[in-house]
Amino acid sequence: MNPVPLQGYIWLSLALFMTGVFGFLTRRSIILMFLSIEVMLNAVNLSLVAFSHFLNDLRGQVLVLFVITVAASEAAIGLAILVSLFRNRATAQIDKISEMKG
């Protein structure tokens, strides 16, 4: 019983992914850019689960579990880097951080 066809999931996933890409490229706050990356990763997860379901194959879902795990550690590392940056200069705007140029 599949009321929603595969295409529906894939279009939704593509829309989410593009939202993430757009957010990453236009936002200047590091936290929001970070959230945009999470949206992109979850868009990928959605498409993987949909493919996995329609292909009757478990590999896709295995990869989703790995992606979730990696995304969690990525978040931890990203926030840690942001905290150490914030201690030196109290800003979370990416365009305010420009010590190096050229």
Added chain:
Amino acid sequence: MPEFLRTQVMVILPEALLAVFAMAVLLLDLVVKRKGILAALTIGAAVCGFFALSGTGGGGSAWGGMFIADGYGFFFKIIFLASLVLSVLVSSRYLIEEDINHGEYYALMLFSTIGMMVMASAGDLITLYLGLELMSLCLYVLSGFIRGSLRSNEAAIKYFMLGSFASALLLFGISLTYGLTGTTAIDGVAKYIAAHGLAGNPVLAFATVLYVSAFGFKIAAVPFHMWAPDVYEGAPTPVTAFMSVGPKAAGFAVIGRVLLVALSQMSFEWTGLVIALSIMSMAAGNILAIAQTNIKRMLAYSSIAHAGYALLGIIALSPEGLASTLSYLFIYAFMNIGAFTVVTLLTTKGVKAEDLKEYVGLSKTHPFLAALMLIFMFSLTGIPPTAGFIGKFYLFTAAIKAGYTWLAVVAVVMSAISAYFYLRVVMYMYMKEPEGEVKLERSYGARLALGVTALAVLVIGMMPAGLVEFARSAIAGFRG
């Protein structure tokens, strides 16, 4: 241990050993006060890894084909282990000078190397992704390792942001490939594409673009290079040395696995993209490097240009081309780490030694060091009898044999331009009078690394046959 499990473990023995050592370093860090011991342990780990690697040489595949230990992977792993050992030798004193002497540094280096080794042996897109993330996550932290320095923080945050973005692109490419072919195994994808005539499929072409962008980011090819100059400048110098070599080679290892194996049927689509990347990297890298006054930044642009050269061997689509890329990456590892070692040796407490002006008259104050820097700069330019010449010679020959004569001409012109900024360093060292005293870091490790890299550059430059033969035999079993 059951027999089937034993054979499986034997295949991943080098990586497993390194992982055990990395965790041991983390634990020992709690009790050991002298961090030099941890550095020695890391080098010991690399040596053990090397012996395990030679023991399991063309060991075949394990874990249902997810992990392949073939000659191709073996060649890259030698590069990774060599760059690990050299960077650790350079690091130990630098960490004390910069007041960041924490044991985690060595554990992160080890984990990052394991990630690269997994990438080089990936037989499945899932393994490839996990290796890539293990490598990258460690490098993000390493580049921000000088916590008190704003430049180091900035390097880490930029690297992290763009790196995570690139991994998301890679994942979307993997997801589309999986949806189309129903498998994530690299050879499975290739078989499915061939069997179902999927070559030229627009969705697969889109996935190819995503792959090329993500890998282009890892090897710092234009237009995905924006992070490189800032990260190379801000990161601790030994880390810069490490990540200008290891991750770049790892990126090329997965380019070989994905583009030349999984997407070999799509070569018509991706060669155009890769040619564009290669030309843009050579042009932008070499031309922008001319304007730099910071030597780390200059070497960053030079590393972008070298990614462009090394791509020539991939474009050639021939075993010869692949072998020339492999040997170029091997040579590049030694000459680039050597150049960064000189920068590190000149870094003492309070002195950054990053501005080109600090190299003025180095031949008078430290003639031996200046002579070694001269060798590395000659090699990066590609002047005989150094190894850099041999590397470029084989790359350009492979490109010409594959019918890309015009591309080889572009590459030669670009190397000629690069002579300007490499030889400018030499000119500063030899043709100007020193302006005051220059102190050297008291590090035997860095001196040893310097000797090894200089020797390697000269020996390979004069007797290249061994390396070329090694690269050829490495790809003998590689089905591209």
